[in-house]
Amino acid sequence: MEYNNLLTDFEDGITTITINRPKKLNALNKETIQELHDAFKEADEDSATRVIVITGSGDKAFVAGADISEFADYSVAQGADLASQGQALLFDFVAHLSTPVIAAINGFALGGGLELAMAAHIRVASENAKMGLPEVSLGVIPGYGGTQRLPQLVGKGRAMEMIMTAGMITADQALDFGLVNHVTTSDELFLWIDKLAKRIKQNSPAAIGSAIEAVNAGFEDGENGFDAEITLFGKCFGTADFQEGTQAFLNKRKPDFKGN
Structure with a gap:
């Protein structure tokens, strides 16, 4: 399948999905969310795919958030529909896939980007990665599962602080908090993930x-x-x-x- 905003690659049992909107720092718009759903579904249904890796193009961002221009003028009902549809279509969908998903966090993972990473089953970050949920600085809250998955991963107190300050944490802080499983150098990120994926895919x-x-x-x-x-x-x-x-x-x- 061809995509406007994604690149996909399959090699040795591993499907890599790359969000390819570098000029927008790989921000999630409606089209990209739909394409991600389709790409994850296709990979999950392919018996040859044993592990899925999700990442962002370039060396600046995994996903720097949602495309705010798409919903800046939404009503209350439209906002609720945006969160409901997005969670069902992508974030909850990824979390419940039967194929293991590894997020390769290669830069900024903010807002919807961090929520996508948290929906993955395992997270590995490069040392230059920065993570946060800045939504309250825009007068809104995380709507793609962030208020639920972040406390599950880092605890209620730290989640409250991250959400209420709208601040970013470093990769090392994320590791200390339990938000990511591992931190590597930028050069070693995908080599490390390949080794991890190969360990996973030798099992049932x-x-x-x-x-x-x-x-x-x-x-x-x-x-x-x-x-x-x-x-x-x-x-x-x-x-x-x-x-x-x-x-x-x-x-x-x-x-x-x-x-x-």
Whole structure:
């Protein structure tokens, strides 16, 4: 599929999606959000893709926020629809994909950009990255899941401070807060992520998808994460990946997982 605002690449089981709006610092507009949904959906449905990497073009920004010009004159109802549709189409969609998603934060990740990174399952930042939710400085609040996912990752107090000050934190602070998993040099970012992705993709795609679902269940209203884990654990016993994994272990060979 061809995109106006994205570049996609597939190599050795890893699909990389690059937001390609460098003149706008890769800001998210409606078209880009729709294209991201389509690209993630296509990669998730491709059995050859074991890991998805999301990043931004250039060396300045992952995503520097939303395209404010698109909604500056919105009404109350339009604002609510913007958040509802965006969360369903992209941010919640990414968080619940069965294919693991790694965010390669290669610069500014602000507003919707940080919210996109937080929707990913793992975050790796280059040392020049800066992260924040500056929405209150514009008279609005984060609307793509930021008020929910940030406290889950860094705790309520730190999330409140980041949101209320509208300030940015460095990559090292983000690592200390637990907002990112790892920090690398700019030159090593994608080499490091490639190594991480290769470690992930040698494991069972079916089991990884179930693990993502179980972890997410613990953060969902009305869901009991322990019950979800029990159910999903049991379902694993009915997969070909479970049979392959156990037989490979017993026969002292490397497993050949197919993802079913």
